[in-house]
Structures are given as C-alpha cells and as structure tokens.
Amino acid sequence: MAMNSTGRPTAPTGDGLCPDDLKTFSGSRGLMQQEPLLHEVGAPEKCGVDLPDVPEHTARLGGLERDKTIGLPGLSEPEAMRHYVRLSQRNYAIDLGLYPLGSCTMKHNPRLNEKLARLPGFADVHPLQPQSTVQGALGLMAELSDWLVAITGMDAVALPPKAGAHGEWCGMMCIRAAIEERGELDTRRRVLVPESAHGTNPATAAACGFEIDELPADATGRVDMEILRTKIGPDVAAIMLTNPNTGGLFERDIREIADLVHEAGGYFYCDGANLNAIMGKTRVRDLGVDAMHINLHKTFSTPHGGGGPGAGPVVLSKRLSNYAPLPYLVRNGDGWALIEEATQSEAKPFGRMSAFHGQMGMFVRALAYMMSHGADGLRQVSEDAVLNANYLLARLSEEMSPAFDGVCMHEALFDDAFLKDTGVTTLDFAKAMIDEGYHPMTMYFPLIVHGAMLIEPTETESKESLDRFADSLLLLAKMAKSGDTARFTAAPALAPLRRLDETRAARTPVLRWKATDA
Amino acid sequence: MRYLPLNEDDRAAMLARIGVSSIDDLFADIPAKARLDGLIEGLPPHASEMAVERHFTDLSRQSLSAGDAPFFCGGGAYRHHVPASVDHLIQRSEFLTAYTPYQPEIAQGTLQTLFEFQTQVAQLTGMDVANASLYDGSTATAEAVHMAARITRRRKCVLAPGLHPHYAQTVQTAVQGETMDMQVMTPAMGADAGVVDALDDQTACIVVQSPNVFGELVDLEPLAKAAHAVGALLIAVTTEVVALGLVKSPGEMGADIVAAEGQSIGNGLSFGGPYVGLLACRNDRKFIRQAPGRFAGETVDEAGKRGYVLTLSTREQHIRREKATSNICTNSGLCTLAFSIHLALLGEVGLRKLAALNHARACVLADRLDALDGVQVLNQSFFNEFAVRVQGNASQIVEDMAKAGVLGGIPAARLFGTGKFDDVLIIAVTETNRDEDFDALVATLAEAL
Amino acid sequence: MSKLYYTEDHEWLSVDGDTATVGISTYAAGQLGDVVFVELPEVGKTVKKGEDIAVVESVKSASEIYAPVSGQITAANAALEDAPETVNEDAQGAGWFFKMTISDAAELSGLMDEAAYAEFTKE
Structure with missing residues (x-):
C-alpha cells in the first residue's frame, strides 16, 4: 500500500468527564472570550477611520482651542x-430565546423594519x-397617525x-392644560393611581x-370600586389606569370608572403599555x-436596543x-405641513416636548409592523398573545401559585406562595432560570403581590417553545419544593458572571474608568 | 402571517388545555358594549414583505434626502459620515433585541458598553461622570435644569440668548408643573456674556450653549465664575459634540452640569429622532444623587470577577415613584452604542482630526460666502456652523435653493419664528461636504439673492 | 437613665430628659437589606411629628424616616454618610441617625416600649 501517515483519531477517546472548574490561561472559556474595557484595549493613537487632510485655513475659534488631550x-x-x-x-436577547419579561412585551423584531428605517x-x-x-417623511407620520x-x-x-414615560407626561400635560383652561388648576390637585401602577405613573403625575x-386593589387584583367611590371628588384631576393592569387583568369596571371620573369633572388617562392584549378586540375610545x-417599542415591535430608544405617541379624545x-x-393642499410655532396654531398646544418632531426611526418600524x-x-396578535399567556398560566399552575383566580390577558402573574418554606426566594428562582437558558420574568413587580413573578410570553412564541419553557419551570418548582435549595441560591452558575454585588456598586459608586486604575 | 408561529391545531389544543371553548372566552372581561366583533374598520388586511417594502420605498422617494443634495443644515442635528461597522454592530441581535439590563449576569454586553459610554462622555465633556443617556439634547437640558434646582434648592433659572429656541421651549414646557422662575433672555448674536447681569442669590442655574445656536463659540469660564460667586450652577449645552474635539471642554471651563446632543457621533439625521441625550456632571454625591436616568457602575460577582450593574437606582421612578428625580425609564440605549462605537473607531486622533476638518472646511466656505455680494458672515468665531445675513428673506431663499436641489441651511426664522432674524441663514459644514457642494451652494445662493 | 421607645414606623428613640436620639430598629434594618445610603436632616431644623425628614436606602428600596416627635434637630450622625453599613451592623447603637430636642413630651405617650414593639413585629 501507499501509506498516508496523516491519519489521526477522529472519534473522541476521553471518558466524557471534564474538571468541574477548568481554569484557562487566557481567561477566555471556549467561545466565551475574555474582553477587557475599551479603555484597556484601545489607545489614543489608534484609529479605525481614514479622513482626508485638513485644508489650509485661519482658525476662527475665538481663542478657545483645546490645549489638553481628551484621553479617548x-x-x-x-x-x-x-x-x-x-x-x-x-447578552441575552429575544433572538436567542424566550424573553418573558412581564409588562415589556419582548416580541420578535422583524428585520424588514430595520431595512425600511434605513431608507434615505x-x-x-x-x-x-x-x-x-420632506413630504414623504411627513406622509409616513400621517399614515402612522391614521393607523393609531x-x-x-x-x-x-x-x-x-x-x-x-414621555408619552404619559404628554397626556397628563394635555389634561393639565384642559384643567387650566377651565380655571380649576388650583382646586383639581389629585391624581388617582392604583398601587399596582408602573413607577412612571406617579412620577409623571408629580412632574x-x-x-x-x-388606590388599593381588591381581592381579584383590580381597582377596588368601593374605595374608588370614596376617593372621587371635585378635586380629582385624573385617574391614571393601566389596562389591562400590571397583574395581567382587564379592569372589568373600566366603563364605570371612566363614568365616575368624568362625572366628577376629571379625566381618564390610560397607560397603554399593555395594548398588545386588546388590539382589535376593543377600542380604547369605547x-x-x-x-x-402607545409604546411603539412594545406593541409595535420596535427593538428595545438594551434599554431604548422607544417612542410613545399619545392618542387623545376630542x-x-x-x-x-x-x-x-x-393637511396642506395635497401634502402635509408641520405646525412648529404656537403663533401659527389655531389650537392651544401645551408646549414643546423636545427639539424636533419625535422618533422618526421608530415611526417607520412601527408602521411597517x-x-x-x-x-x-x-x-x-392580541388573540395569540392572550392565548399564549393563558396556556402558560394553565400549565404552570400545576406547580406554581397564580396570584389571582381565573384567566389572564397577555401576561400571567404568580406569587411566591409555592416557594413558602423552601428557602428559595423569587430572586433565586429567577436566577435558576438563567441556568436553564431563559431570561427571568419580571420579578417583585407589581408590588401588590408577594414575591411577584410576571410572565409575558408574547404572540411570537410557538407552542413548542412555550412547552419547553413550562417544562423547565415546572421541574425547577418541583426541585425547589423537594429541598434542593443549593441549586437556586448559587444560581446562576452557567452565565458569563455569577451573581453581582449590587451593594458594593451602590455604596462605593464607580461610574467610569479612570487612568489611575490601570 | 409570517410573524405568528401558532397554527389552528396549536390554538385548538391550547384552548382545550386552558379549559375554555373559544378564544373569546379569554376576553370575557371586556364590557359587552365595548367589544369589537369584526375587524378594525378602515385598515387593510396583512401585507407581504414585498408589498410593504414597495410602499415604503415609494414614500422614501418623496423626500429629498441629504445624501442626494449639497447639504448644509445644522441647527441641532448634523450630518457626519458614520462608518459601516457601526451600523453592522448595533444590529447584532444581542444588542438590538435585548431589554434594559435588569439581569446583570446575562447583560454584561450592554452594561459594559454603557460603562464605556459613560467614560467616553465624561472625558469628552471634561466632566467627572456621565449617565447612561437621556432621550436627546433638549430633554437632557430640561432634566439638567430640574437637577440644578434640586441641588441648589433655588427656583430661578436663566436661559442665555444663544440657547437653541427649541431647547428653551422644551425647558419652559418641562417646568410648567412647578414654580420655577424662568428668565429667557432675548435671542441675539454674541450676547451670551449678558447672562451674568441676570444672576442673583436666588439663581439656581444659568444655561449657556456653546457653540450657540448661531454657531458662535462662548467662553464659559467667566460665566462659571460669576455663577459660582452667587452659589448658582452653570449648565453648559452643546448640540454639536464633534466640536469638543477641537475646543475647550465645558468641564475645563468650569461647567457644573453638561447637557448635550450626541447625535452627531454615530447616529444619522433620521428626521429628528431617535437621538441621544448626554448628561454629565461633577463627581459630587449631591449631584449624582440628583441626576436623572440610569447609571452603570462597576462591581464584582460572587467569584470576585469584575462586572457591571445598573446602580443608584433609588433615584429612579421604579423605586422612588412620585419622589423620583425624573419619570424617565426607556432611554436611548442603542443610540449610545452607536455613539460609543463610532467614538471608539475615531479615538483621540480621529476625533481631533475630524473636528479640525470640520472647522477648516467651514472656514473655507465662510470666506467664500463672505466674498459674495449681499452675504455677510456674522460670527466672530465658530466651529462648523455660522450665521450669515443675506439680502432678502432667508426662508424664501432657502425654498428657492431647495427647488434648485440644494439644501442650503436653516433660515433663522424657522427656529425663532418670523419677524426676528428674517434675513439670517444658519449654515453648517461637515466633513461630508465636498468642494463641488460649496460651488453649488455659492452658485444657487447668488442666484436666489 | 435614658428610656427607649419605638414607633410603628420602626424607629427607636432613646429619650434622656428633653432630648432624644433616633434611629431605625434592628428589625427594620434587617428587613431593608444592605443599607447603601442615608440622607440626614439638617441640624437646627424644627420638625413636626410625622414629617419626613430623612431617607434610608438599600439597593432596591428607599424609605422615609419620620420625625417621631416634634422638636428641633440638634445633631446628625455624619459617619453614616461614608459608612451606611453601620445601620445594618449596629442599628440601635452606632447606627443612630440624629438627635433632637422634644418640644412636647406628651407625644411620647403614644409610642411603644420594648415589649410592645416585640409584639408588634412578631408576625
């Protein structure tokens, strides 16, 4: 034979075992590469941009030239x-796996929308x-408005x-302006906010x-109507109500709430964070x-981008x-015009909220969606979002404790009763989900439920995906009840980092890199 | 529907598992009178990707985009070249489709880039610390005013004559809910030093923009000294942060808080948004505790490894509710990343050269325009934007130039309303403007006069 | 000899004549978690019973501290600004928040003693 000596073992020969805590020399761990701070890997003389030469000129900087280096x-x-x-x-991401953050509507972000937002x-x-x-851009804003x-x-x-939150402020400022025009700004002082509300609601009303x-919740997790009736009066400016509320429940008495507030001369502000549950099933007007x-970055799928940008257009009654x-x-003939100054306006705009016209990039994506x-x-979308949440509610209720009886809307709320006496907290349970490859649900919110876990799967999860998720959570719940607490208190063990010391971060804040640290 | 994975079999099986007979049973809490039985009126049915793309492409073509014309608009939004790698990186799924990093163990990508961003912003502005961004420069300015009022426990605020009028309006709108004494100085070229006269021992802050809305550079140092002498703070505003590569930083000149628009690094014009608001301040516990928005901070994990978390959250609405420093929740996350990546690609050397290039090109154009009959450059100093007086109505001239395919700047009347500065045109120049663009501007302007 | 009182808001007062030293109870310090920041009242300030005059913060919570009785603030424990962990370590000792004069001793009568507070926090 003509022996080729390049043969080598092509089936694994080990015993399948690996050291529990394999230390590497590089600090990297396989695909998880070590990466220091930009300020540690970069250098002032390095540059990733080629620029043309600077032409001859006489500087006109008024003697304010920079004379110190920046250190970038x-x-x-x-x-x-x-x-x-x-x-x-x-980073965890929607594109990686189920992202069940209640109240955040982490649905799939279509890439067509990214492409269109980049059209010149x-x-x-x-x-x-x-x-x-810019008639095309204005036309797009008009179309978006029509859809909303x-x-x-x-x-x-x-x-x-x-x-x-900027939208809440816009809506509440419209209400403020209306009250001011009625001459009641000094007397209509009170805004009713359910205790289950997002923190932005009271912060906005205060602003x-x-x-x-x-307003406290009743035993079913909704506005307590008895107490609401006692609080309604001529000094009420508005009620700020999230519907469906942060417990994932439709406020059954919403029409009566609206009537009570209106009869007292107040206004009804609705936080639309959870519009994803009711689109096409009811109209907010009704x-x-x-x-x-309307959070375009929730219901209409503009990407969350690690915390923003978002957009919060506000729909208004007559x-x-x-x-x-x-x-x-x-309207301006066949086209569109922007009214930019109060002096051009026949209406009574409450003011200007920012330098320009809003989040155009988000408008394009939302309209495409x-x-x-x-x-x-x-x-x-709304039907599937609600169906998915109820399916999880039904499946998870086998081992976990739903906060309220009955069906939910687009998110399912659990409390920590199923973890009672297990030594496992909501936080531990959430961190154990990370090891299972899931982003935890919203936890400890809303505040009306002990150890809250708020799960919003959205409509873009398949049944198979929901089943895998439910299987994992049910097993975790069983494990917690069986006394296997170490797995929870030590979690996450498989994430890029273990639990972080937030106390240290807050007690001695380090908010930037400094050269002296190097 | 291409975005919805459930099929009819799935739906039937799931309803059965839930124990209801129809989907409408899940919506039974909606009052009968308010239920919508059919489809939403007036809307078309779902559309294919191809159809949607066609519609948007048609709409897009109905605008004259900056890249298709000699382009000289500034006024708070600037067109710079953004490297292709920036847009590629911010579209990585892990950045694009992640939420606010509330679970730090699986959000170190976002958190570390925010920490790097905060450091870059602090360095660029010459301040000690910066937050993880606000919506844009104008809302950052309004937040800075609130912050200064809380720090000083005073209620009077003076807005300098050179502050962008839309910023001034944003601030005035933002303080309507409280008892602030706002003094908005009459806009005028070169009058910013006059804010000193409005200072007294009740003044919380003066708000001064440099380069100002006319492009004029303002020496902040004497203003900072005068403010500090009466216990007031200087809020420095910048709408074109590329300038900080060439001119003294507000921090060096004594600013206490910097509010800036970061759009011109890493982010496109996008018809006004999304942009990225920068907020930086002194490293003083009183300042940091009164700051709005998020901070990423350094810490260690259980095993002692360095990591980052959102910190000092008790200032924020989700914990402090009505006593929060601001109602802000969502910020400009992905825009901060674009800013940070572009600035990392530029680095010290690149940013300084970019800034020098902008200034030099602006000087060249200013000299050419000044030589035109009927045009006079009004600035004593500038970075990459300056104001010219034209013979005639600047708004009409801009319209005429646009008809000739040149986007020749912003008539001051667009910012200040008609009746003031009707003959003033504000022109911005960046590295994207070629000599041919200058020729076209000079020619069409001469024609339109 | 000083006498110890508690409020329903989990504050303790150690009263000595017409002055009191005020802090939060050991029980409350445990409930808050790691204290990371304390905002103290201004010395010299006159306060009314029930007025919120200070703040204690953990990583995930912020709690108001109310004036337990009416009076004037005479001292604040500045050491807490740099070492807030003292509140966790020694809530009813070195972790005191402020000292005040008591303008109306009758207000003390509505407060709890050690035993009553232990009962109050039992559940």
Whole structure:
C-alpha cells in the first residue's frame, strides 16, 4: 500500500468527564472570550477611520482651542469588531430565546423594519429641511397617525413623545392644560393611581405638579370600586389606569370608572403599555379613555436596543385634542405641513416636548409592523398573545401559585406562595432560570403581590417553545419544593458572571474608568 | 402571517388545555358594549414583505434626502459620515433585541458598553461622570435644569440668548408643573456674556450653549465664575459634540452640569429622532444623587470577577415613584452604542482630526460666502456652523435653493419664528461636504439673492 | 437613665430628659437589606411629628424616616454618610441617625416600649 501517515483519531477517546472548574490561561472559556474595557484595549493613537487632510485655513475659534488631550481610546476596525462582538455575546436577547419579561412585551423584531428605517427618505433627512422636501417623511407620520387612530378609535394623536414615560407626561400635560383652561388648576390637585401602577405613573403625575393618591386593589387584583367611590371628588384631576393592569387583568369596571371620573369633572388617562392584549378586540375610545400613550417599542415591535430608544405617541379624545404639543401635522393642499410655532396654531398646544418632531426611526418600524399585520393580523396578535399567556398560566399552575383566580390577558402573574418554606426566594428562582437558558420574568413587580413573578410570553412564541419553557419551570418548582435549595441560591452558575454585588456598586459608586486604575 | 408561529391545531389544543371553548372566552372581561366583533374598520388586511417594502420605498422617494443634495443644515442635528461597522454592530441581535439590563449576569454586553459610554462622555465633556443617556439634547437640558434646582434648592433659572429656541421651549414646557422662575433672555448674536447681569442669590442655574445656536463659540469660564460667586450652577449645552474635539471642554471651563446632543457621533439625521441625550456632571454625591436616568457602575460577582450593574437606582421612578428625580425609564440605549462605537473607531486622533476638518472646511466656505455680494458672515468665531445675513428673506431663499436641489441651511426664522432674524441663514459644514457642494451652494445662493 | 421607645414606623428613640436620639430598629434594618445610603436632616431644623425628614436606602428600596416627635434637630450622625453599613451592623447603637430636642413630651405617650414593639413585629 501507499501509506498516508496523516491519519489521526477522529472519534473522541476521553471518558466524557471534564474538571468541574477548568481554569484557562487566557481567561477566555471556549467561545466565551475574555474582553477587557475599551479603555484597556484601545489607545489614543489608534484609529479605525481614514479622513482626508485638513485644508489650509485661519482658525476662527475665538481663542478657545483645546490645549489638553481628551484621553479617548481608539481602535482599528478589526479590533473594534472583536471588542463589540465579544461583548455582545454576554447578552441575552429575544433572538436567542424566550424573553418573558412581564409588562415589556419582548416580541420578535422583524428585520424588514430595520431595512425600511434605513431608507434615505427617512434616515437621511434633516428635521429642519424645507417642508416641501420632506413630504414623504411627513406622509409616513400621517399614515402612522391614521393607523393609531383607527386601532384606538380616538380623535387625535400626538407624535412627539420619545418613550412611554414621555408619552404619559404628554397626556397628563394635555389634561393639565384642559384643567387650566377651565380655571380649576388650583382646586383639581389629585391624581388617582392604583398601587399596582408602573413607577412612571406617579412620577409623571408629580412632574405635572399633581398630588398622588394611591388606590388599593381588591381581592381579584383590580381597582377596588368601593374605595374608588370614596376617593372621587371635585378635586380629582385624573385617574391614571393601566389596562389591562400590571397583574395581567382587564379592569372589568373600566366603563364605570371612566363614568365616575368624568362625572366628577376629571379625566381618564390610560397607560397603554399593555395594548398588545386588546388590539382589535376593543377600542380604547369605547372604554371612555381621554388620553393614552402607545409604546411603539412594545406593541409595535420596535427593538428595545438594551434599554431604548422607544417612542410613545399619545392618542387623545376630542376633549383633549386641542392641547396636543408642538410640532403637529396638518393637511396642506395635497401634502402635509408641520405646525412648529404656537403663533401659527389655531389650537392651544401645551408646549414643546423636545427639539424636533419625535422618533422618526421608530415611526417607520412601527408602521411597517402594522402594515405587515393588517387589521386581521393585529387582532390575531392580541388573540395569540392572550392565548399564549393563558396556556402558560394553565400549565404552570400545576406547580406554581397564580396570584389571582381565573384567566389572564397577555401576561400571567404568580406569587411566591409555592416557594413558602423552601428557602428559595423569587430572586433565586429567577436566577435558576438563567441556568436553564431563559431570561427571568419580571420579578417583585407589581408590588401588590408577594414575591411577584410576571410572565409575558408574547404572540411570537410557538407552542413548542412555550412547552419547553413550562417544562423547565415546572421541574425547577418541583426541585425547589423537594429541598434542593443549593441549586437556586448559587444560581446562576452557567452565565458569563455569577451573581453581582449590587451593594458594593451602590455604596462605593464607580461610574467610569479612570487612568489611575490601570 | 409570517410573524405568528401558532397554527389552528396549536390554538385548538391550547384552548382545550386552558379549559375554555373559544378564544373569546379569554376576553370575557371586556364590557359587552365595548367589544369589537369584526375587524378594525378602515385598515387593510396583512401585507407581504414585498408589498410593504414597495410602499415604503415609494414614500422614501418623496423626500429629498441629504445624501442626494449639497447639504448644509445644522441647527441641532448634523450630518457626519458614520462608518459601516457601526451600523453592522448595533444590529447584532444581542444588542438590538435585548431589554434594559435588569439581569446583570446575562447583560454584561450592554452594561459594559454603557460603562464605556459613560467614560467616553465624561472625558469628552471634561466632566467627572456621565449617565447612561437621556432621550436627546433638549430633554437632557430640561432634566439638567430640574437637577440644578434640586441641588441648589433655588427656583430661578436663566436661559442665555444663544440657547437653541427649541431647547428653551422644551425647558419652559418641562417646568410648567412647578414654580420655577424662568428668565429667557432675548435671542441675539454674541450676547451670551449678558447672562451674568441676570444672576442673583436666588439663581439656581444659568444655561449657556456653546457653540450657540448661531454657531458662535462662548467662553464659559467667566460665566462659571460669576455663577459660582452667587452659589448658582452653570449648565453648559452643546448640540454639536464633534466640536469638543477641537475646543475647550465645558468641564475645563468650569461647567457644573453638561447637557448635550450626541447625535452627531454615530447616529444619522433620521428626521429628528431617535437621538441621544448626554448628561454629565461633577463627581459630587449631591449631584449624582440628583441626576436623572440610569447609571452603570462597576462591581464584582460572587467569584470576585469584575462586572457591571445598573446602580443608584433609588433615584429612579421604579423605586422612588412620585419622589423620583425624573419619570424617565426607556432611554436611548442603542443610540449610545452607536455613539460609543463610532467614538471608539475615531479615538483621540480621529476625533481631533475630524473636528479640525470640520472647522477648516467651514472656514473655507465662510470666506467664500463672505466674498459674495449681499452675504455677510456674522460670527466672530465658530466651529462648523455660522450665521450669515443675506439680502432678502432667508426662508424664501432657502425654498428657492431647495427647488434648485440644494439644501442650503436653516433660515433663522424657522427656529425663532418670523419677524426676528428674517434675513439670517444658519449654515453648517461637515466633513461630508465636498468642494463641488460649496460651488453649488455659492452658485444657487447668488442666484436666489 | 435614658428610656427607649419605638414607633410603628420602626424607629427607636432613646429619650434622656428633653432630648432624644433616633434611629431605625434592628428589625427594620434587617428587613431593608444592605443599607447603601442615608440622607440626614439638617441640624437646627424644627420638625413636626410625622414629617419626613430623612431617607434610608438599600439597593432596591428607599424609605422615609419620620420625625417621631416634634422638636428641633440638634445633631446628625455624619459617619453614616461614608459608612451606611453601620445601620445594618449596629442599628440601635452606632447606627443612630440624629438627635433632637422634644418640644412636647406628651407625644411620647403614644409610642411603644420594648415589649410592645416585640409584639408588634412578631408576625
């Protein structure tokens, strides 16, 4: 034979065992690459951008030239790619797995929308170009408005708010302006906020100068109507109500709540964070709402991007439409015009919320999402979102303790009763989910439930995905009850880092890198 | 529906497991009167990817985009070249489709990049610390005013004559819910030093923009000294952060808080948003505790490994509720990442050269325009944006230039309203402007006069 | 000899004549978790019973401290600003928050003694 001597073992020869805590020399662990801070890997003289030469000129900086170095680190392009790709791999993401954060609506982010947002007629136009040159961009804003109005049945929409909380502020400022016009700003001081509300609600009402009056929940997790009746009065400016509420429940008495507030001369602000549960099943108008923000980054799937950007357009009833902030869109012949100054306005805008017109990049993505789904698809979204949540509620209730009886809307709320006397807390349980490859649910919120666990699967999970998730959680719950606490208190063991010391971070804050640390 | 994985068999099986007979049983809590039985009226049915793309492409073509014209608009939003790798990296699934990093063990990518961003912003502004971003420069300015009022426990705030009028309006709107004494100085070129006259022992802060809305650079040092002498704070505003590569940082000149628009690094024009608000301040416990928004901070994990977490959260609405420093929750996460990556690619050397290039190109154009009959450059100093007085109505001239395919700047009246500065045009120049663009601007402007 | 009182808001007062030293109870310090920050009242400030005058924060919570009785603040424990962990380590000793004068001794009558507080926190 002509023996080729390059043969080598091609089936594993070990015994399948590996050291529990294999230490590596590089600090990397296989695909999980070690990556120091930018300021440790970069250097001031490095650069990943080629620029043309600076032409001859006489500087006109008025004697304010910088004479000190900044100390910014630079990277060549290949180094930059490595730095950020390595860091990216330390993140959980929707594209990686089920992300059941209640109240956050972590649904699939279609990539078509990313492509469209980058079209030059949206991405490469300046907010202050002549309006005659941006009719396509204005037309898109008008189309988005039409869709939001159709879905909610409301009379007008304010596009400027840059996120949910900014939208809350917009809606509450419209209410404030309406009350001011009635001459009641000194007497209508109180805003009713359920204790289950997001923290942004009381913070927003306070920012508008109102006093906050908390509404407790009843035994079914909804607004306690008895107590609400005692709190209603001529000094009530508004109620801020999330519907479906943060317990994942539809406020059954919502029409009566609206009537009570309206009869007392107040307004109904609805936090629209959970619109994903009711699109196409009811219209906000028919629930008696005066103002509601819509988190485009939740319901309409613009990517969360590690914490933003978002967008929070506000739909308004006829009573409030006149107070919408600047700038706003009006018809202008065949095209569109932006009203940018109060002096051009026939309405009574409460003011200006930011320098320009709102989150255009989010508008494009949200509209693309809506058109892709259409009237039939949007209704199906809500139905599937609610179906998925109830399916998990049904399956998980075998071992976990639902906070309330009955069905839920788009998210299922559990308390920590099933962990009683196990030595495992909600936090431990959540961290153990990380080892199973899942992002934990929202925990310890809403505050009305002990050790809350709020699970929102969204409509973009398949039944198989939900079943795998439920199987894992049921096994974890059984394990906790069987006394295997170490697995929980030590979790996560398989994430890039173990549990972090948040006490140390808060007691001695280190908020930036410093050269002296190197 | 391409985005919905459930099929009819799945739905039937799931309803059975839940123990209800139809999907509508799950919506039984909706009051009967408010239930929508058919489809939402007035909306089309679902559309294919191809159909949606076609519609948006048609809409996009109805605008004149900056890349298709000689382009000279600034006024708080600037067109710079962003390296391709920036957009590629921010679209990685792990960055794009992650939420706020509330579970630090599986969010170190976001947290470490935020920590790096905070350091870069602190360095660039010459301040000690920076937060993890706000919505944009204008809302950051409003938050800075609130912050200064809390720190000083005073209620008076003076807005300098050179502050972008949309920023001034944003601040005035933001303080409507409280009893602030706002003094908005009459806009004027070169009058920013006048804020000193408005200072008294009740003043919480003065808000001064540099380069200001006319492009003029402002020496903040004497203003900081005057403010500090009466116990007031200086809030420095910058809408074009590339300038900080060439001019003295606000921190060096004595600013207490910096509020800035970070769009011009890493982020496109995008018709006004999303942008990225920068907020930086002194390393003083009183300042940090009164700051709005998120902070990423360094710590260690159980095994002693360095890591990052969101920290000092008791300032924020999810814990402090109505007593929070701000109602902000969502910030500009992905835009901070674009900012941070672009700035990392530039580095010290690149940013300084980019800034020098912007300034030099602006000087070249300013000289060419100044030589035109009927055009006069008004600035004593500038970075990459300056104001010119034109013979005639600047708004009309800009419209005429646009018809000729040139986006020749922003008429001051667009910012200040008509009646003030009607003959003033504000022109911005960046590294993206070529000599041919200058030729086209000079030619169409001469034509339009 | 000083006498120890507790409020329903889990504050303790050690009363000596017409002055009191005030802090949060050992029980409360345990419930809060790791204390990371304490905001103290201004010395010289006149306060009314029930007024919120200080804040104690852990990583995930912020709690108001109320004036347990009316009076004037005479001292604040500045050491807590740099070492908030003292509240966890010695809540009813070195972890005191402030000292105050008592303007109306009658207000003390509504407060609990050691035994009553132990009963109050039993569940």
